[in-house]
Amino acid sequence: MIAVQEAENIILSQVTNYGEELLPFEQALGKVLAEDIITDRDLPPFNRATVDGIAVSYVAIVNGLNTFRIKATQAAGQEPVSIDEPDECIEIMTGAALHASVDTMIRYEDIIIADGVATININDIKRGQNIHLKGKDKLNGDVIAKSGRMINAAVVSLAASVGKTSLSVKRVPKIVVISSGDELVDAADIPSEYELRRSNNYTIKAILKTQGIDADMMHMPDDKAIIDIKLLGCLQTYDVILLTGGISMGKYDYIPQALEDAGVTKLFHKVAQRPGKPFWFGRHANGKFVFAFPGNPVSVFMCMYRYFLPWLNQSLGLPKELPVYARLSNDFTFTVPLQFFLQVKLNFTNDGILMATPIEGNGSGDFANLADADAFIELTAEQSNFKAGEVFHVWKF
Template sequence: MITVQQADECLFNSAPTWGTEVVHLAQALGRILREEVQADRDFPPFARVSMDGIAIAYAEWADGRRTFAVAGQLPAGAPPQPLGGPGACWEVATGGVLPPGADTVVPYEQVTIANGQATVLAKDVRRGQNVHDQGKDRRAGEVLLAPGTVLGPAQMALLATVGHSRVCVTRRPSAAILATGDELVRVEETPLPWQIRLSNPWAIEALLAPWTSEAVRLHSADDFSALRAELLPALREHPLIIITGGVSAGKRDAVPDVLREGGAEVLFHKVSQRPGKPFLFARTSQGGVVFALPGNPVSAFMCAVRYVLPWVRRASGAVEALPQWAVLAEPLVFKPDLTWFVPVSVENRQGTLWAHPLPGHGSGDLANLHDANAFLEMPRGRDAFDVGEVFRLWPYP
C-alpha cells in the first residue's frame, strides 16, 4: 500500500499526450489549445471612437475655438476621412475610425448642432478623450493565447477577432467506464430488494464529458469470464478506462488478475486513504491507462474527483489548476492512520472558504454527495483537526 503523495507522483509521471487535431472554431469551445495565438494586427487596429459625438483637433479648442463646421457624419464601419481645414469637425459614432487630424471626441451631450455648426458647451475638454488609441490593447504579434488554455467564451471571441477559424487542440480520447457487480441493474429497470441501480458510470461519464470524445458504459457480473469478455476488448479499444468495483480483497474481485492477463502493468494497488483504499492504477500494453476504483459510490466519486480529473487535465495539456484551500468550520476526529477525504459543504465568508464537514453514513451514502460540494483532504499522522485550520480542498467540477 502506498501513500496519497506516492500515488500522486506515480500518476504525474504516467500522463501521456493524446496528440492534437485541428477543429473549426465552432467546435473549439471547451477544448484545450495546443498552439500559440498571436494578434494579427494592432488592437484596436485604428484610433477608435469610444463615444458618439464630434471629433475635433484639441489644439483648436485650447486656443479658444468653441464652434466648429460639421464636415459630415462618419458611422462605425465607414472608411476614414481627413478632418479638413481649420475649424472643421466630424460627427462620429462609437466604434468608428477617428478622422486623421482629429485627436479628441466631445460627446453629443456636451454639444449643440444647428445649421451645420457644432458648438462645444463643455467647460473641460481633455486631449485624447473618448479615443481608444491604435494598439493600446495589444500590438501586432503579441501573444494572446498560450498552449494549454481552456477555450471558454472570452477565448472564443479572441480567436474570432484574429481570424483564427481553424484551431489546433488536444485530441480527446474515448473512454470506457466499466461497472462490476452482480447486484447492479440498469437505470431503466426496477431493482429487486437485493439489487441497486447503476449510478457510478453516470457520475463518472458526467465528470469526464468535457475531456473525452465519447464514453462507453459497460457492465460485468462478478465473474472472471464475464469480466474478461467486457474488459479485454476495452483494453484494446480505449486509451482511458475507468472501472468501479472488483478491486478489493473479496473472492470475486477479479479486476487485477484480468488486467494482468490483458497485458496491463499494475503501477499501484491500494492507497492509504479513506474512502478509496483499494484504488488501482495500471498502464495498458497499447499505451492507455486504467483507473480501477472501489465500487462504493462515495469512494468511486472521491477517487474520480481527486485523482482521475487532475490526471486527465494534465494528459490533455491543460494549464495546471491552482490548488484550493479551505478553513475547517467544525472540529473533526479520525483515528485510523489514513489520509481522510471528508465530504464538505463550502461557503464563502468575505472571500475566505469555510468547509463544513458532512461525513455522512459511510462510502455507500450516495445522497450525501448531493449535500456536499467538495472533499477536504485531512492528512494522515494525526487524529484531531481543529476549527480554523486550513486544508487542501477538492471541489466538485
C-alpha cells in the same frame, strides 16, 4: 498500501499527450488550446471613437476655438473623413475609425449643435480623449491566447475577432467506463431484494461530460472468462479504462488478476485513504491506462476528482491547478491512520475566507449526502483531531 501523495505522484508521472485536432472555433469551447492565437492586425486596428460626438484637431482647442463647422457625419464602418480647416469637425459615431486629421473627441453630452455648427460647453479637454488608439491593446502579431490554456467564452470571442474560425485543440483520450458486479442491475430495471441498480458508471460518465468528454459505457459480470475477453477488447479500442468494483479481496474480485493477465502492469493497488482504499492503477505496454476504483459511490466520486481529473487535465497540457484551501468550520475527529476525504459544503465569509462545513455522513457507503456537498476536504493521515479554523486542501466538484 501507499500514501495519497505517492499515488498522486505515480499517476501524474503517467501524464500522456493524446495529440491535437482541428475544430470549428465555436465547438472548441471547453477544450484546451493547442496553438497560440495571434492578432492579424493591431487591436484596435484604427484610432477608434469610444463615444458618439464630434472629432476635432486638438491644436484648434489649444488655439481657443470652441465652435466647429460640421463637415460630415461618419458612421462606424465607413471610411474616415478628414477635416480641411481647423474650425471643422466630423460628427462621428462610436466604433468609427478616425482620420489622421482629427485626434480628440467631444461627446454629444458636452456640445450643442445648431445650424450645422457644434459648440463645446465644457472646458477641460484632453488631447486624444474618448479615442481608443490603434494598437493600444495589442500589436499585429501579438499572442492574445497562449497554447495550453482552456478555451473559455473569452477565448472564443478573441478567436472570432482575429478571424480564427478553426482552432487546433488537444485531443481527449477515448474512454470507456466499466461497471462490474453481479449484484448490479440496470437503472431501468427492478432489482431483486438482494440487488442494486448501477449508478457508478453514470456518475463517472456525468463527471466526464462536465469536462466535455463523451465516454462509452459497459458492464461486466463477475465471470473471469467474460472479463478477460471484454478487457482485451477495451485495451484495443480505448485509451483509458475506468473501472468500478471488483478490486477488493473478494473471491469474485477477478479484476486485478484479469488486468495483469491482459498485460496491464499494476503501478499501485491500495492507497492509505478513506474512502477509496482499494484503488488500483495500471498501465499496459501499449500505453493504455486502467484506473480501477472501488465499487462504493463516494470512493468513485473522490477518486475521479482527486486523481483522474488532475491526470486528465495535465495530459491535455493544462498547468497544474492552483490548490483551493478552506477553513474547517467545526472540530472533526478521525482516528484511523488514513487520509480522510470529508464531504463538505463551501461558503465564503464576507471577509473573503472560504469555509468548509462537514456534511454528516455514514462513512464511504453513504452517497445520499453527496448531492448536498460541494467538495471533499482532505484531512491528513498523520492527524486525528482537526480543529475548527484549521486550513486544508479542498477538492471541489
